Amino acid sequence: AQSVAQPEDQVNVAEGNPLTVKCTYSVSGNPYLFWYVQYPNRGLQFLLKYITGDNLVKGSYGFEAEFNKSQTSFHLKKPSALVSDSALYFCAVRDGAGNNRKLIWGLGTSLAVNP
Amino acid sequence: DVKVTQSSRYLVKRTGEKVFLECVQDMDHENMFWYRQDPGLGLRLIYFSYDVKMKEKGDIPEGYSVSREKKERFSLILESASTNQTSMYLCASSPPRGQGFYEQYFGPGTRLTVT
DSSP states (O other): OOEEEOOOSEEEEETTSOEEEOOEEEOSSSOOEEEEEEOTTSOEEEEEEEOSSOSEEEOGGGOEEEEETTTTEEEEEESSOOGGGOEEEEEEEEOOSSOTTOEEEOOOEEEEEEO | OOOEEESOSEEEEOTTOOEEEEEEESSOOSEEEEEEEETTTEEEEEEEEEETTEEEEOSOOTTEEEEEEETTEEEEEESSOOGGGOEEEEEEEEOOTTSSSSOOEEOOOEEEEEO
């Protein structure tokens, strides 16, 4: 079965420290992977995607993500966290079976950056 | 920039009412989606549409219907609202195959309360 797992419901990090939000996936075919961010009472905003090529993908707001095929992971990272990064983060993968217009979503990870 | 708009940010309805949630996108996207978001459950797909008058059920279609009469507009209908449909509703669109890689663009969401 195709799935996305975000193993941590919540991540806490001090401002200025590096942050990592974890994502692992299980999908048939080549994975197309995405990260989105949701600020309070807002819709989701696209951060970055991996389709092919370089395993390190750079996105908006200084975020990057590393694709690791052997570990089926796509962890979101930022070298130095800001308080304004506090939000809900979702990982998603294209549905490789059936209708591939759909995305399969993780349950989200709440990131709290403490001053 | 892609813009996805939803007709209301907040809506309060009574049990048994028929409820219409409207979504409009301005980028000529062929694919449109309706999700509901509940704490701890992530995003759950209700319905999606890949063309005018075309629709497919998502993971939780029960109690909902949709309408897509024009390419830019995708409506979600609650035929008889119930309290368990109190939720945040998110609309999204994605570009046609060959013009993108399935990333979805979201509206700001409608927080529906059914009393």
